[in-house]
Amino acid sequence: MTPAARVAGAIEVLADLIERRRPAPDALKDWGLARRFAGSKDRAAIASLVYDALRRRASSAWVMEGETPRALMIGMLALQRGLDGEAIAALFSGERFAPEALSVDERARLARAAQLDAAPLAAACDCPEWLLPSFMRAFGPALRDEMRALTARAPLDVRVNSLKSDRRTVREALAHLGPENTPLSPFGLRFPVGEDGRGPALQAEPEFLDGWFEIQDEGSQLVSVLSGVVPGSRVVDLCAGAGGKTLALAALMDNSGEIVATDVDARRLVASHARLQRSGATNVTVRTPRGRYDPRRPDPLADLAGTVDLVLVDAPCTGSGTWRRNPDAKWRLRPGGLAERCRDQAVVLDRAASLARPGGRIAYITCSVLPEENDDAIAAFGQRHRGFTLLPAAEVAAAAGFPELAQWATPGGGILLTPHRTGTDAFFIAVMRRAP
Numbered sequence: 529m530t531p532a533a534r535v536a537g538a539i540e541v542l543a544d545l546i547e548r549r550r551p552a553p554d555a556l557k558d559w560g561l562a563r564r565f566a567g568s569k570d571r572a573a574i575a576s577l578v579y580d581a582l583r584r585r586a587s588s589a590w591v592m593e594g595e596t597p598r599a600l601m602i603g604m605l606a607l608q609r610g611l612d613g614e615a616i617a618a619l620f621s622g623e624r625f626a627p628e629a630l631s632v633d634e635r636a637r638l639a640r641a642a643q644l645d646a647a648p649l650a651a652a653c654d655c656p657e658w659l660l661p662s663f664m665r666a667f668g669p670a671l672r673d674e675m676r677a678l679t680a681r682a683p684l685d686v687r688v689n690s691l692k693s694d695r696r697t698v699r700e701a702l703a704h705l706g707p708e709n710t711p712l713s714p715f716g717l718r719f720p721v722g723e724d725g726r727g728p729a730l731q732a733e734p735e736f737l738d739g740w741f742e743i744q745d746e747g748s749q750l751v752s753v754l755s756g757v758v759p760g761s762r763v764v765d766l767c768a769g770a771g772g773k774t775l776a777l778a779a780l781m782d783n784s785g786e787i788v789a790t791d792v793d794a795r796r797l798v799a800s801h802a803r804l805q806r807s808g809a810t811n812v813t814v815r816t817p818r819g820r821y822d823p824r825r826p827d828p829l830a831d832l833a834g835t836v837d838l839v840l841v842d843a844p845c846t847g848s849g850t851w852r853r854n855p856d857a858k859w860r861l862r863p864g865g866l867a868e869r870c871r872d873q874a875v876v877l878d879r880a881a882s883l884a885r886p887g888g889r890i891a892y893i894t895c896s897v898l899p900e901e902n903d904d905a906i907a908a909f910g911q912r913h914r915g916f917t918l919l920p921a922a923e924v925a926a927a928a929g930f931p932e933l934a935q936w937a938t939p940g941g942g943i944l945l946t947p948h949r950t951g952t953d954a955f956f957i958a959v960m961r962r963a964p
């Protein structure tokens with residue numbers, strides 16, 4: 529397919545996605561199935577155009593004075609890809625397989641791309657209108673910079689598994705893929721991503737199959753360290769899901785002590801088994817609930833009540849800190865969805881409180897930047913559980929060996945990493961200690 533035909537394809541996918549309110553992966557898959565002529569490179573390029581258009585949805589709509597799929601694509605090519613009017617006109621040529629030629633009005637509107645600072649804040653920040661107050665609260669005067677960083681593409685990071693290898697060895701083994709050390713995490717490697725947004729097929733590498741590394745954003749690696757986990761302790765990973773943090777904790781504990789990994793949803797734990805096997809982690813027991821966990825029924829972890837050194841709560845959240853990877857989710861989130869996540873967070877935190885031993889800790893983590901899910905959640909927890917105190921951010925950061933991260937303390941006393949601040953996905957962490 530020519531570059532122009534790919535743009536036309538991406539407009540078709542956007543139309544399906546917007547008009548039928550379909551998730552981006554579904555719309556992309558259906559488009560590919562119906563057009564067998566498109567090869568894998570074409571499909572990757574189209575996906576990248578669609579995701580970039582979603583990243584810049586509100587600002588493109590403002591520039592083009594309209595929200596049609598075509599308008600979003602034209603605006604994005606100017607704002608995100610930096611194409612000038614001539615380059616966009618070359619793609620929108622009206623020739624065979626290319627989108628219809630640019631109109632005089634469309635050309636004129638493109639001039640607004642240079643005036644984005646004059647747009648209403650929600651448009652300039654590519655932020656859903658209803659969430660703007662929350663983002664303003666989270667970022668204050670840095671709002672525009674933070675929001676711009678959230679619209680960029682995310683890097684491809686891995687965590688080297690210290691149970692099986694070390695960063696230098698893995699870096700050398702994968703030298704053909706061009707990895708660099710991650711700036712902050714001592715276990716991280718970062719791989720270059722192609723123009724079409726595709727990274728190398730790391731999961732096909734023998735070192736991956738042997739468990740030498742796992743794909744994990746640097747921010748996720750950092751919060752695992754900031755949790756303050758220590759070798760030899762008893763840890764419960766309450767929201768273990770596919771086990772990303774469980775694996776990081778097992779490595780940080782050097783396979784000593786014990787980790788009990790569980791989740792409210794048995795299906796989410798399935799993938800963790802193969803990952804644990806591959807990683808060589810031997811201190812992890814996965815407790816799969818029978819049916820869905822229900823706080824009104826006896827807790828299947830009741831035998832651990834009051835005995836746990838560290839309860840890791842990698843809480844269910846809106847994922848607003850990962851919108852670089854999943855820009856579709858930004859526009860799909862509704863106020864009811866946020867309220868539901870906040871309720872889940874309270875349930876899971878209360879569950880964690882019952883598990884922590886006197887003097888034990890809860891590390892509360894989200895991949896969200898919204899204060900409702902971060903500072904507000906821990907403040908409400910503090911009200912409900914007077915026997916817990918929040919550890920100062922400076923203490924948490926220093927104890928983990930990252931004193932510089934204390935500069936990202938939130939008003940409520942947690943730490944918030946963001947793409948703008950640390951070049952990572954956004955992660956929030958707060959550590960609470962139960963009175964001895």
Ligand SMILES: C[S@@+](CC[C@H](N)C(=O)[O-])C[C@H]1O[C@@H](n2cnc3c(N)ncnc32)[C@H](O)[C@@H]1O
Pocket residue numbers: 766767768769770771772773774790791792793796821842843844845872875876879
């Ligand atoms: C952010 S994900 C976990 C990701 C995982 N820790 C990782 O690093 O790959 C949040 C998880 O919390 C689980 N969850 C939601 N409510 C819960 C509850 N009340 N108790 C335990 N887990 C819960 C969800 O099923 C989901 O798997």
